[in-house]
Amino acid sequence: MKELTSSFEEGNLILAIETSCDETSAAVIAEGHKVLSNVIASQITTHQIFGGVVPEIASRKHMESITAVVDRALQEAQCTWSDITAIAVTKGPGLVGALLVGVAYAKGVAMAREIPLVGVHHIEGHIYANFLQKPQLEFPLLCLVVSGGHTHLIHLIDHGKMKIIGSTRDDAAGEAYDKIARALGLGYPGGPLIEKIAQEGDPARYDLPRAWLKDSYDFSFSGLKSAVLNMLNRAKLKGEEIDKASLAAAFQNSVVDVLVEKTCDAAKELQVPTVLLAGGVAANNYLRQRLQKALQGQGQELIVPPLELCTDNAAMIGCAGYYRLQKGERAGSDLNGQANLPLTDS
Amino acid sequence: MHKEIGQGLLPDEEATRAFGQWLAQHMKKGDIILLYGDLGAGKTTLVQGLLTSLGYGGAVTSPTFTLVHEYEADLPVFHFDLYRLTEPDQVWDIGWADYLKGEGLLCVEWPERLGHLKPLEALSIKLEPVEMSNGQIGRQVELTGVEESAQAIVREWKKACTCLD
Numbered sequence: 467m468k469e470l471t472s473s474f475e476e477g478n479l480i481l482a483i484e485t486s487c488d489e490t491s492a493a494v495i496a497e498g499h500k501v502l503s504n505v506i507a508s509q510i511t512t513h514q515i516f517g518g519v520v521p522e523i524a525s526r527k528h529m530e531s532i533t534a535v536v537d538r539a540l541q542e543a544q545c546t547w548s549d550i551t552a553i554a555v556t557k558g559p560g561l562v563g564a565l566l567v568g569v570a571y572a573k574g575v576a577m578a579r580e581i582p583l584v585g586v587h588h589i590e591g592h593i594y595a596n597f598l599q600k601p602q603l604e605f606p607l608l609c610l611v612v613s614g615g616h617t618h619l620i621h622l623i624d625h626g627k628m629k630i631i632g633s634t635r636d637d638a639a640g641e642a643y644d645k646i647a648r649a650l651g652l653g654y655p656g657g658p659l660i661e662k663i664a665q666e667g668d669p670a671r672y673d674l675p676r677a678w679l680k681d682s683y684d685f686s687f688s689g690l691k692s693a694v695l696n697m698l699n700r701a702k703l704k705g706e707e708i709d710k711a712s713l714a715a716a717f718q719n720s721v722v723d724v725l726v727e728k729t730c731d732a733a734k735e736l737q738v739p740t741v742l743l744a745g746g747v748a749a750n751n752y753l754r755q756r757l758q759k760a761l762q763g764q765g766q767e768l769i770v771p772p773l774e775l776c777t778d779n780a781a782m783i784g785c786a787g788y789y790r791l792q793k794g795e796r797a798g799s800d801l802n803g804q805a806n807l808p809l810t811d812s
Numbered sequence: 813m814h815k816e817i818g819q820g821l822l823p824d825e826e827a828t829r830a831f832g833q834w835l836a837q838h839m840k841k842g843d844i845i846l847l848y849g850d851l852g853a854g855k856t857t858l859v860q861g862l863l864t865s866l867g868y869g870g871a872v873t874s875p876t877f878t879l880v881h882e883y884e885a886d887l888p889v890f891h892f893d894l895y896r897l898t899e900p901d902q903v904w905d906i907g908w909a910d911y912l913k914g915e916g917l918l919c920v921e922w923p924e925r926l927g928h929l930k931p932l933e934a935l936s937i938k939l940e941p942v943e944m945s946n947g948q949i950g951r952q953v954e955l956t957g958v959e960e961s962a963q964a965i966v967r968e969w970k971k972a973c974t975c976l977d
Contacts (some may be wrong), residue, residue, distance in 0.1 A: 487878065526905045561879060564909045614877035636856065636873045644876070645851050688856070688874075695852035696949055699941055805882055 478551040480791070481539070481575070482784030485528045485568030486560025486588045487615070492536040493780035494543035496551070498788030499601045500541035501613050504781040506776070507531045525563030532571050539780070543664040547579060553788025557585030557797075558807025563805025573801060584787045585797045588778075589616060589809050590628070592744040594769035594786035595779075602767065608738045610729045612753070613745030613777075614640035614655075617725075619683045619732050620809070622742075624790040630809055632683025632733060639721055640747045642687040646694055646717050650710050660714045661752055667711030669719040672697065676720050690720050722753050726760050733766050740767045815956055816963035818970045822951040823944060828854040830967075831953065832861025834972065838965050841887060842914030844921035844931050849939035855921045858939070860941050862919065879906050888916030893952050900927035924952075935962040 478500070484491040490507035490655070512636035528769045540546065558565055567584070574757055576583035593609045607622040619632035640657060647656025652663065669698055675693050677686040694717055701708045733741050741761055747753060758768040822828045832943045835845070835858070847855040848933035860872040866885035875881040875893040883889040890911050897903065903926060911918055912931070923930055936956040 525907070559878075561906055563905070633871060634840070634873060635871050636860075638877065641874060641876050649851055688852075692852045695850075696941070704941065805880075 476608065478788075478791075479543075479545060479549050480552045480554050480784045480788055481536070482554040482586075482780040482787060483532070483536070483568045483572050484556045484591065484778060484780040484783045485525075485532065485564050486556045486558070487564060487778060489778045490528045490531045490535050490567075491778065492532075492539035493784050494539050494545060495781060495784035495788065497713060497787075498785060498792075499598055501598060501781045501784075502545070503539045503541075504779055505535050505539045505542065506777075506779055508533050525561065525567050528564050528567040532567060536571075547575075550579065551583065552582045552584070552787070552791050554584050554586050554784050554791070555773075556588050556591060556783050556802075557801060558804035559588060560803070560805065562803055562805040565805070569801055569803045573797075573799060577799065580599075580743055583792045583797045583801065584795055585801050586783045586786045586790065587807060587809050588783075589618065589620075590786045591782040592616075593620065593622065593628075593742060594789070595744055595775040595782040596742045596769050597789075598775060598781060598785045599771060600769060603742075604741065606736065606738050607740055607742055608729070608733050608736055609742040609744055610757070611745045612725065612743070612747035614638060614644065614747075617685050618809075619729060619739075621732075621736055626793060626808065632685065632728060634685040634687060635679075636686055636688035637691060639685070639687060639725065640745070641706060642691050642721060643747070644717075645691055645736035646714070649695055649698055650714060652710075652714075657747060657750055660718055661750055663711045664718045664752070665711075667709065667713070667715035669712065669715035671709060671712035672716040674716050674720045678724065678727075683728055685728065686702075688695065690717065696757045696779045718752060722756050723786035726756050730756060730760050730764060730766075732759060734764055738766065740769055743768060743770045743780060744776070746777045749768050751775050813958060815958055816962075816966040818973070820969070820973055821942070821944070821952045822854070822939075822953050823948070824950065825854065825857055828857045828939070828951060829861030829864070829903045830962045832858040832863075833865035834969075835965075836862040836865035836887075837907060838968055839887065839917050841916060843961070844920065844934035846926075846934045846936045847919060847921045847928065847939070848923065848936065849951075851967040853939040853941060855939060858937070859889075859919050863889060879972040880911075882916075890916050890918045891921075893921040894925035895922040897922075900925065900929045903929060930951075933959040933962060935965055 480495045482493045493504040494502040553572045554575045555568050605624050609620045611618045617634035621629045644656035647659050652659040761768045856874045863872050868885035881891045938954040940952045941949050942952045955966045957966040
């Protein structure tokens with residue numbers, strides 16, 4: 467088998483593929499930063515091209531839609547296969563069956579077209595959603611990654627050189643939002659629904675805990691979740707009415723207080739001029755505003771990706787892949803999807 | 813069909829963790845634990861205790877969003893949360909057939925989602941919040957086994973509880 471080591475040149479056009487969880491996504495990125503297309507299958511309204519199937523959860527669904535999604539990405543970018551100069555694909559973490567669909571497809575195309583291939587860590591992709599907008603960002607940086615599956619504080623020293631300085635010990639922040647929304651009967655996804663109803667509530671009405679986990683940048687949200695659920699259970703047992711808006715506001719305050727304080731402390735200690743926000747929860751306005759204000763207060767700047775690049779998408783994978791390709795990194799035919807892939811230097 | 817049922821009270825999170833540790837010592841490759849209980853009932857806490865006891869030192873986080881987390885402990889553990897599934901057949905899409913090959917211990921949150929695919933040989937554990945006499949909220953735990961191997965674990969649990977009394 468031919469090794470995928472051909473050169474990576476200027477004027478490059480990267481095809482990026484992301485299939486780590488629910489979304490099947492493909493994007494075409496020019497020169498590492500220009501998003502020519504970014505197709506996300508579960509958000510496409512014209513279901514017909516997928517035979518009426520909207521991808522969800524399944525690796526089988528990824529398999530059914532990947533060809534159509536990639537074709538659509540090429541079409542929207544107004545290019546053909548022969549224009550593509552490299553492939554970037556999410557190699558983990560995620561659902562192993564789902565990851566394998568993207569990885570196998572990427573390997574096949576890279577081999578057939580004899581172009582370079584690179585594997586990208588999903589979280590690194592989220593971080594690089596920021597570089598899509600601001601390629602001129604200077605290291606060192608600090609990034610708060612908050613999503614349904616992840617909550618991390620990451621110190622970015624250089625491209626491909628990063629250190630996780632804090633993580634959740636139980637639930638991810640986005641997951642806590644979803645679970646509380648579920649318990650309050652608000653629906654799914656929980657983030658936007660809690661944020662909306664919280665605007666009409668008084669956060670001071672309910673006293674909820676905050677897990678500070680002293681001397682650590684780690685997070686914990688399961689204690690807060692239990693406190694809210696216990697409050698709801700008690701009220702139910704005693705036949706008391708719960709002010710949902712105020713409880714949602716108090717819950718959101720608890721989560722955001724901890725996220726903001728830990729991020730500010732870390733930013734101060736590491737003396738980074740700029741802090742990045744990434745992941746699905748970065749779409750939360752309340753978090754954006756509070757974090758921006760707090761960082762401003764200590765002379766630091768917050769960068770936030772545009773909403774459509776916060777949730778899972780292939781464009782961010784293309785951007786992260788670009789820097790790895792530039793450093794000469796190439797994946798071989800042995801590239802594999804890894805469910806528990808740790809975020810490490812390379 | 814005969815069922816072996818055992819009950820107990822877990823007064824706090826530490827007790828739930830300790831119960832998980834006890835369970836770990838009685839499970840082997842290919843075993844399946846179905847974990848019933850509402851949000852915040854302590855399902856993930858129980859799995860955390862179980863993994864500590866199996867020598868896993870890393871973080872054990874909830875798999876709600878990711879559906880399954882895999883841990884390489886003394887006994888490989890596959891921790892599922894099926895809440896997001898809308899019909900039983902969707903488990904085939906996340907590789908259920910492979911996980912049933914018996915390469916590790918399966919801990920499954922929200923097993924209701926499995927419907928008719930629920931494995932009969934599994935040990936079922938139900939966790940439910942209860943108000944205790946001191947006003948604190950504890951967890952009522954119920955173990956159920958249908959097939960012999962699961963029944964044996966329930967009997968072991970009952971024995972262990974009697975010893976504690």
